[in-house]
Amino acid sequence: MEHFLQKTADGSANFFERWYAKSHANGCGRCNRFLDRLIETLGQLKNAKQDPASDVMERLAKGKWRNPD
Amino acid sequence: MALFQRRSSARPSFDSVAIAEIPVLYRVAKRIMRNDADAEDAVGQTLLAATKAWSSFDGRHCRSWLITTLRNECAAIGRKRGSRPEVTIEESAEPVAEDFWQAVEWSLVGDQLMAALDELPADYRLPIALCDIEELGYEEAAEALQIPVGTLKSRIFRGRKLLRARLISLQPN
Numbered sequence: 001m002e003h004f005l006q007k008t009a010d011g012s013a014n015f016f017e018r019w020y021a022k023s024h025a026n027g028c029g030r031c032n033r034f035l036d037r038l039i040e041t042l043g044q045l046k047n048a049k050q051d052p053a054s055d056v057m058e059r060l061a062k063g064k065w066r067n068p069d
Numbered sequence: 070m071a072l073f074q075r076r077s078s079a080r081p082s083f084d085s086v087a088i089a090e091i092p093v094l095y096r097v098a099k100r101i102m103r104n105d106a107d108a109e110d111a112v113g114q115t116l117l118a119a120t121k122a123w124s125s126f127d128g129r130h131c132r133s134w135l136i137t138t139l140r141n142e143c144a145a146i147g148r149k150r151g152s153r154p155e156v157t158i159e160e161s162a163e164p165v166a167e168d169f170w171q172a173v174e175w176s177l178v179g180d181q182l183m184a185a186l187d188e189l190p191a192d193y194r195l196p197i198a199l200c201d202i203e204e205l206g207y208e209e210a211a212e213a214l215q216i217p218v219g220t221l222k223s224r225i226f227r228g229r230k231l232l233r234a235r236l237i238s239l240q241p242n
Contacts, residue, residue, distance in 0.1 A: 006226050010200070012207065038229070041182075041236075045201045048182050052095040056109055060091050065116035066084075 005031060009038040083123040087116050090135055093203055097136055100198040101143045103187050114142040132205065136213035185235040193228030196221050201229075 004021035007013035013021060025032040051057070094115060098108035115138050119126075126134060186194055199210040200221075211221040 003226065006229065010225075041229070041233070042201055044182055045186075045197070046204065048180075049096060049202050051092045052109075056095065056105070057091060060095070060109065060112055060116070061088055063113045063116060065087065065113070065120045068117055068120050 001031060002034070005035050006038065009035055009042055080128050083120050086131055086135075087119070090132060091116075093132065094135060094139055097195075097198055097203065098139055098143060100187065100194055100202075101140065101191065102146070107143075107146060111139060111143045111146055114146070115139040118142060130209050130212055133209045133213035136199070137215065140214070181239060182236070185232055185239060188235050189228060189231050193224050193231055196224045197228045197232065200225055 001021070001024060004013060004017050005025065008018050008021040021031075021035070025035050052060070091112065094112045095108055098111040098115075099105065102108045102111055115135065118141075119135055119138050122138070186197060189197070195214060196210060199205045199213060200207065205213065207218050207221055211218045214221065216224075
C-alpha cells in the first residue's frame with residue numbers, strides 16, 4: 001500500500017493506482033495521515049528550492065565557459 | 070533562411086540553455102558537494118565542459134545531460150581533493166516502522182529540510198533532489214544518474230523514508 005500512497009503523493013500513480021490508494025486511505029486513518037504528511041513534505045521540498053545568490057549567479061553567467069579556449 | 074530558422078528553433082544556443090539551467094545545476098551541485106564554494110566550482114567546470122561538448126550533443130534531455138556532466142565534474146573535484154567516495158547504504162537496510170510518518174510535527178522550515186536531506190547518502194539524496202525538488206520526470210532523472218528507472222524509483226521511496234527518519238530525529242522531545 002505504501003508504494004501506491006507514495007506514487008499518489010508524487011503524482012506518478014496512474015488512474016487505477018490513485019483510485020485504489022485514495023479509496024483505501026479514505027477508510028484508513030493511518031494511511032490517510034500518511035498520505036497527507038507525505039504530500040505536505042513533498043510540497044515543502046519544492047518550496048525549499050532556492051535560486052543561487054545574485055553574485056553567484058552573475059559569476060557563473062560570466063564564467064570561463066564563455067571563452068573556453 | 071527557412072531551414073536555418075527551423076534548425077535554430079530546434080536547437081537553442083548553448084548560451085540560452087546555460088543561463089536557464091544555472092539555478093538547477095547550482096542546487097543539484099549543492100546537494101552533491103554540500104557546500105557553496107564547491108558547488109559554484111562544479112557548476113563553472115560543468116558549463117566549461119558542456120560548452121566544449123555542445124556541438125556533439127544530440128539535443129535530447131538537455132537537463133539530464135548537463136546533470137550527468139555535473140556529476141562527473143563533482144567526482145573530479147572530489148578526486149582532486151582526495152576525498153573518499155560516500156558510503157552507500159544497501160537497499161535492504163533496516164526497515165522503518167510503518168507509522169513513523171505520522172510522528173513528525175510540521176513546524177519544519179526549508180533549511181531544516183535541506184539539512185536533513187544532505188545527511189542522506191548520495192544514492193538517496195540525489196534521486197530526491199532531482200525528482201522531488203527539481204521535478205524531473207523519472208526517466209529524465211534516471212538518465213541523469215545513469216541508473217535504471219526501477220532503481221531510481223526504489224531509491225526515491227526508500228530515500229523518503231530515510232528523510233522522514235532524519236526529520237523525526239531533529240525534533241525536540
